[in-house]
Amino acid sequence: MTSFRRGKILGTFKITDEEEYSLEFLKLLKEHGIALDPSDEGIVLWEGEGYMVRSCGTTDQKHIIEFFDEREKKVTVILRKDFPHHQKKIEVVGTAEVGEMLGWSSKKVSVYRQRGKLPPPLSELKMGPVWNKDDIERWGLAKGIIKKVINFC
Secondary structure (H helix, E strand, C coil): CCCCCCCEEEEEEECHHHHHHHHHHHHHHHCCCCCCCCCCCCCCEECCCCEEEEEEECCCCCEEEEECCCCCCCCEEEEEEECCCCCCCCEEHHHHHHHHHHHCCCHHHHHHHCCCCCCCCCCEEEEEEEEEHHHHHHHHHHHCCCCCCCCCC
């Protein structure tokens, strides 16, 4: 059986519709000075008959856990320092993919890496170094090599 440390209960509120939920939730976060991480879409951790547990990240690397009791129309919001089930998958890229992302040849990527001008790789495999794709994107944006891309749904 897995056990988790408790978090800080930020509050509990009742809702009658979805719009009311969003307003109450945001009001509760604002009261506690908490900002949600805009890059974290959140994840449903568990759904059962009349209950749902959801998690989303905050800008200070903590997690908000929401317990929905659908029968009582009640939401309990908890702030956690960690939550093992809420791990964003890391997309890894090699030298060729980094080159494509930056508009460079694989050789140029290798030269920049050897000179210590790229973020450190996650690991060094027999096939070569691998990086977290997000690290390369952040680095490329910061250096002006990659232009910010906005995806529209």
